[in-house]
Amino acid sequence: MRMKGLSMEAIPPIHLPFRFFNTAPWMGVLAALVLLSGAEQAFSTQWSPELLGITHLLTLGFMTMVMLGALFQLVPVISGRVIPGGTVVATLVHLLLLTGVLLLVAGFYWQAYWLFAWALPVLLAAFTTFMVALGSLLLRRIGGGDSIFCTRLAAISLLITVGLGALRSANYAGLPVPLALANITNIHLAWGLIGWVLLLVMGVSYQVIPMFHVTPGYPTALARTLPAAAFLSLLVLTLVDNTNVQALMVLALCAVAVGYAGFTIRLLSQRKRKIPDITARFWRLSLICLVVSALLLAGTYFAGHLFISVELQQRVPLIIGILMIYGFAGSVIMGMLQKIIPFLSYLHLQRRCMSNFELLKTLPHMGEIISEPRSRWQFRIHLSALLLLLATVLTGIFMEVAALLLAADFAWLGFTLASATRLYRNTAMRISTY
């Protein structure tokens, strides 16, 4: 294929993704504070209001906040097209998402479910605005190959997750629900964690693993089959009310997760440059959590009653939740941010030097924007918090220490991102004075 005239003009200004990235860690800190304040009740059951508040702070406030910010940057870069509405849409989505999450979590935390009547339209407005802007792009024939294929499926999954969540919260708020769906919460969870999060992580990994870690690429057959199989399994799981079929679909989802994780770990072991890399370590931790979650789910779904006590069986959903949300998605996001923030800063600063190339030499290198020791500490704190959280669920002790470590993990990330943003801003100002 021959091409001419491609440009970087599609890239939105850096303050758009940075706004999302700089907000997200503080939602994680808030989740830790909720855990600290309601330590006794939070892990009593997977449906405790405190835990639902924490879950939504992590999934919407942290994960989705970063993922939407990243999509505002990533889709234009890999497709070469601008997201319509650019700055206005991103500003609106950021504000609506932040407000909606805080209202939703306040509703859970204080069990003031009338707040859902406010949270619901605000969150729906956030996702509708985002989907209209992104959807108009994803519906067209654009570049980006396997990544865009995955992003399309993830975007549809997000719509379904939000729709199911809206039905559930309308029910909480006492509003009439037009559709009766059995087991709606579990299906909402499955679409959110597998359809939205796993598929989007897959799509992003197809780009960033070969690029940042200099590994072979994902073969297209695998890169398309895995997300398509996951998406179809989720559809069947939602629509077919048959125990055997549902068991088969659970097995298929677990196989996709294990297959994807196994292949990606293999790719990471084929890195051309085997230098120590914190992001690669975060990736491995994240993929191990994904495999353990899948094996635990399959094991307890098919043979849980044979091997473990009833009490332990009740804790398994909590363990899978921690492994999927904090262990898988949390780790991969934290690891990626250690690379993406310096890369984006460097990329945007380079563009500011086009009128004076001598300034290129004065730019901070990627390793200076987020230093290696700082990233290494992030990994240590994150791993400690993860292990302690899992121990807490199993033993019921160390809850406060786990909550404090969780707060430290997100606060460390928040300060790291804030200092990288400050360095970017100061350098950009210095360049503009020449």
Add this chain to the structure above:
Amino acid sequence: MLVETTLDARDMAPPEPFDKATEILRQLQPGQYLRMLHRRVPYPLFEFCRALSLAYEVNEDGAGACKVIIYFPADEQALRLEGVL
């Protein structure tokens, strides 16, 4: 006879390909061109090329390999005659 400089960036992690390419391009003289081998289309580099009034052509082979030729517009005819473009 045009003079070629080759940069094989296939095993480089960002931002090394950009840094190495811009270093070469800033020294480039008429009659010289850069052949860059990369694993993806190096979009950021094209803005730099335009700022230096250089032309470029990208060839993707569909298997994840990409060849970029960056040259002075005045050399385009000669490059075609030599079969580089």
